[in-house]
Amino acid sequence: MSNQIRLPIILFFLVQLGLISAADRKNLYHDCSNATTFSRNSTYQSNLNFFLSSLVSNATRSNGFSNGFYNATAGQDPNKVYGLFLCRADVSPTTCRDCVNFATSDALKLCPVQKDTVIWYEECLFRYSNVSIFSTMDPSPMILLYNVNNVTEPARFKQLLGNTMNEAATQAADSSKRFATRKENFTTFEKLYCLVQCTPDLSSLECNSCLQQSFGGLPSDKKGGRIFSPSCYSRFELYPFYNDTATAAPPPPPPPTPVLSPPPPVSVASPEGKSGISSPIIIAIIAPTVVAVVLFIAGYCLLIRRARKKNSPPPEDNAGNDVITTIESLQFDLGTIEVATKKFSTDNKLGEGGFGEVYKGILPNGQAIAVKRLSSSSGQGAEEFKNEVVLVAKLQHRNLVRLLGFCLEGEEKILVYEFVTNKSLDYFLYDSERQVEFDWSKRYKIIGGIARGILYLHEDSRLRIIHRDLKASNILLDEDMNAKISDFGMARIVGVDQSQVNTNRIVGTFGYMPPEYAMHGQFSVKSDVYSFGVLILEIITGKKNSDFYQTDGAEDLVSYAWKHWRDGTPLQLLDSTLTESYSRNEVIRCIHMGLLCVQEDPADRPTMATIVLMLNSYSVTLPAPQQPAFFLGSRTEASMATNEFDFDQSKSKSIPCSVDDASITEVYPR
Ligand SMILES: *[C@@H]1O[C@H](CO)[C@@H](O)[C@H](O)[C@H]1NC(C)=O
Ligand SMILES: *[C@@H]1O[C@H](CO)[C@@H](O)[C@H](O)[C@H]1NC(C)=O
Ligand SMILES: *[C@@H]1O[C@H](CO)[C@@H](O)[C@H](O)[C@H]1NC(C)=O
Ligand SMILES: *[C@@H]1O[C@H](CO)[C@@H](O)[C@H](O)[C@H]1NC(C)=O
Numbered sequence: 001m002s003n004q005i006r007l008p009i010i011l012f013f014l015v016q017l018g019l020i021s022a023a024d025r026k027n028l029y030h031d032c033s034n035a036t037t038f039s040r041n042s043t044y045q046s047n048l049n050f051f052l053s054s055l056v057s058n059a060t061r062s063n064g065f066s067n068g069f070y071n072a073t074a075g076q077d078p079n080k081v082y083g084l085f086l087c088r089a090d091v092s093p094t095t096c097r098d099c100v101n102f103a104t105s106d107a108l109k110l111c112p113v114q115k116d117t118v119i120w121y122e123e124c125l126f127r128y129s130n131v132s133i134f135s136t137m138d139p140s141p142m143i144l145l146y147n148v149n150n151v152t153e154p155a156r157f158k159q160l161l162g163n164t165m166n167e168a169a170t171q172a173a174d175s176s177k178r179f180a181t182r183k184e185n186f187t188t189f190e191k192l193y194c195l196v197q198c199t200p201d202l203s204s205l206e207c208n209s210c211l212q213q214s215f216g217g218l219p220s221d222k223k224g225g226r227i228f229s230p231s232c233y234s235r236f237e238l239y240p241f242y243n244d245t246a247t248a249a250p251p252p253p254p255p256p257t258p259v260l261s262p263p264p265p266v267s268v269a270s271p272e273g274k275s276g277i278s279s280p281i282i283i284a285i286i287a288p289t290v291v292a293v294v295l296f297i298a299g300y301c302l303l304i305r306r307a308r309k310k311n312s313p314p315p316e317d318n319a320g321n322d323v324i325t326t327i328e329s330l331q332f333d334l335g336t337i338e339v340a341t342k343k344f345s346t347d348n349k350l351g352e353g354g355f356g357e358v359y360k361g362i363l364p365n366g367q368a369i370a371v372k373r374l375s376s377s378s379g380q381g382a383e384e385f386k387n388e389v390v391l392v393a394k395l396q397h398r399n400l401v402r403l404l405g406f407c408l409e410g411e412e413k414i415l416v417y418e419f420v421t422n423k424s425l426d427y428f429l430y431d432s433e434r435q436v437e438f439d440w441s442k443r444y445k446i447i448g449g450i451a452r453g454i455l456y457l458h459e460d461s462r463l464r465i466i467h468r469d470l471k472a473s474n475i476l477l478d479e480d481m482n483a484k485i486s487d488f489g490m491a492r493i494v495g496v497d498q499s500q501v502n503t504n505r506i507v508g509t510f511g512y513m514p515p516e517y518a519m520h521g522q523f524s525v526k527s528d529v530y531s532f533g534v535l536i537l538e539i540i541t542g543k544k545n546s547d548f549y550q551t552d553g554a555e556d557l558v559s560y561a562w563k564h565w566r567d568g569t570p571l572q573l574l575d576s577t578l579t580e581s582y583s584r585n586e587v588i589r590c591i592h593m594g595l596l597c598v599q600e601d602p603a604d605r606p607t608m609a610t611i612v613l614m615l616n617s618y619s620v621t622l623p624a625p626q627q628p629a630f631f632l633g634s635r636t637e638a639s640m641a642t643n644e645f646d647f648d649q650s651k652s653k654s655i656p657c658s659v660d661d662a663s664i665t666e667v668y669p670r
């Protein structure tokens with residue numbers, strides 16, 4: 001544990017937050033629910049006592065501390081205790097042992113009667129439960145700690161952080177320890193250090209998925225941040241906080257070894273008060289502005305948190321940050337919105353979506369917003385509407401357009417979003433002039449961004465959101481051409497329910513809808529996967545699925561793509577403006593993924609977690625795609641009666657399936 005001297009004010013602040021236990025080793029956070037408690041002198045109690053007392057010696061015998069991970073059980077069902085610990089992979093076995101040893105004595109002080117307990121320390125995670133927690137991904141709760149200081153070039157930093165974290169996640173998912181560190185130059189004086197780790201009992205896929213979810217919550221404009229959940233941990237800082245020598249060397253050539261404790265020219269704000277900043281120049285600017293430490297659970301983390309409640313006092317109550325989402329903080333009054341949009345003037349109109357008109361507005365503080373005026377009453381009550389907005393507003397991810405609030409007055413139902421500067425994907429994709437600047441690297445980045453955004457919607461443990469209307473015009477682009485998905489959660493907000501789908505109206509856009517949805521109104525996360533596949537194909541071809549007229553016999557984009565794939569000419573699909581500077585591998589892999597996503601049987605389509613993994617790692621072998629579903633029918637937009645769709649099965653039978661289980665390079669040797 002750090003022997004650094006902390007600034008008294010920081011220490012005080014942490015005590016105020018109730019985060020420092022009386023002992024010298026403090027837990028960063030603990031999560032134990034009153035929902036499952038045991039009574040004193042129960043069998044569970046005695047099993048737990050036995051577990052806590054024998055864990056350290058058993059783990060020592062089984063090399064648990066050298067491995068940094070150990071799982072064990074005590075007692076018999078129904079009072080069995082399942083427990084594990086995970087040490088940060090760069091700490092020594094001795095430190096690991098000390099941390100776990102401390103945890104076993106600390107646990108009953110923090111969580112005296114709770115069966116289900118997770119405690120995080122600087123160097124280890126300690127966890128037990130009355131249900132099996134082994135080999136299961138549990139991404140919630142996610143706890144966020146961050147450095148209050150802002151980075152100097154947020155846009156560039158965000159990009160660097162995103163890329164570095166993704167690389168680290170891929171590397172960790174591929175490693176047996178499920179651990180990786182990366183460092184990259186940020187400025188002349190600052191390097192970005194990243195560390196990610198999962199419990200090694202997770203599969204590669206689960207590990208990647210857990211990490212990807214956590215990245216959505218990392219603050220990308222801060223000098224440091226970390227997110228920990230019961231199954232994974234990710235952290236970045238602008239100083240070396242991990243021990244490089246102890247870790248398996250990451251692929252990039254490791255520059256000189258940083259030390260574990262940050263060099264302290266000045267110790268400044270970080271959750272536990274020890275964020276060193278190595279450049280004296282930067283310190284000179286920052287030191288005076290540093291007040292204290294902020295620790296909180298991001299609003300979005302609250303959302304992810306399970307129904308079970310924490311025992312520890314919620315830090316956000318004290319930290320006074322603006323991420324906490326409540327109805328009050330989200331409510332705009334109509335007057336403000338009318339001023340912002342010049343009374344919904346036509347000059348300010350940005351467009352019209354499926355659920356209403358969208359206007360640009362400027363708030364009195366200068367912030368640009370996009371205002372969506374919902375067209376029809378949804379039959380949903382005001383309270384219900386508010387509650388749904390609050391839930392959806394808590395979904396925060398860099399690849400989702402942020403919902404800032406709502407307005408509900410009289411007949412008006414209005415949603416207020418952040419304004420995204422660069423219009424939508426279709427604006428670039430289908431315009432011959434703009435297409436030219438829309439090079440492959442931009443397109444590839446957008447594909448990755450969309451994938452991560454959907455993954456977040458799908459895998460969020462509390463609100464599993466199926467978008468149901470993914471299409472190019474719903475993908476907005478920010479100033480750095482990062483994809484931001486819009487209109488997510490609309491089904492919840494406007495109360496479109498399943499019964500509506502099953503009667504006669506289908507929410508969605510023809511061409512992006514999978515056959516099972518268009519024909520039978522069945523939707524699942526795999527429906528979004530289908531739409532995502534169509535989007536990939538559109539991004540690659542620069543052709544719009546909905547008005548696709550090919551002369552050579554294929555009647556829609558999906559069949560056109562399949563045809564070229566089957567014939568071994570996938571690169572001919574590529575937008576003709578992309579003649580140079582593209583990565584052949586990336587393009588072919590994307591087409592391959594696109595075709596996997598539009599397969600007829602939803603069960604054959606990969607999950608978004610798999611897709612994100614495929615995008616990040618070339619070591620993942622893609623299965624051969626099955627022939628996609630084809631349809632014929634009118635190519636008009638929006639809500640249509642189910643029986644208007646005609647799924648032409650004779651057509652799909654007539655096309656021979658000749659691509660076998662070969663890897664992509666074999667399919668297309670050129
Ligand atoms: C765990 O404990 C809870 C509450 O005490 C109980 O409802 C649940 O059935 C237990 N689970 C198992 C697997 O024993
Ligand atoms: C520790 O080892 C002993 C002897 O092998 C075993 O009986 C006990 O259940 C183990 N305890 C734990 C928590 O693994
Ligand atoms: C540890 O977890 C694995 C599953 O991940 C399980 O097979 C094994 O039995 C567990 N070990 C103990 C001692 O319970
Ligand atoms: C960081 O930036 C935000 C707004 O972008 C500002 O409110 C905050 O005060 C800044 N923090 C520091 C420590 O300068």
Ligand SMILES: *[C@@H]1O[C@H](CO)[C@@H](O)[C@H](O)[C@H]1NC(C)=O
Nearest residue numbers: 183184185186188189252255
């Ligand atoms: C990072 O900067 C150092 C010098 O500060 C330089 O030696 C190194 O090559 C740079 N690394 C990269 C990846 O650019």
Ligand SMILES: *[C@@H]1O[C@H](CO)[C@@H](O)[C@H](O)[C@H]1NC(C)=O
Nearest residue numbers: 032033034113309310311312
């Ligand atoms: C859990 O129960 C204990 C004892 O009844 C109580 O002191 C504590 O406030 C409860 N915690 C929560 C989060 O409800």
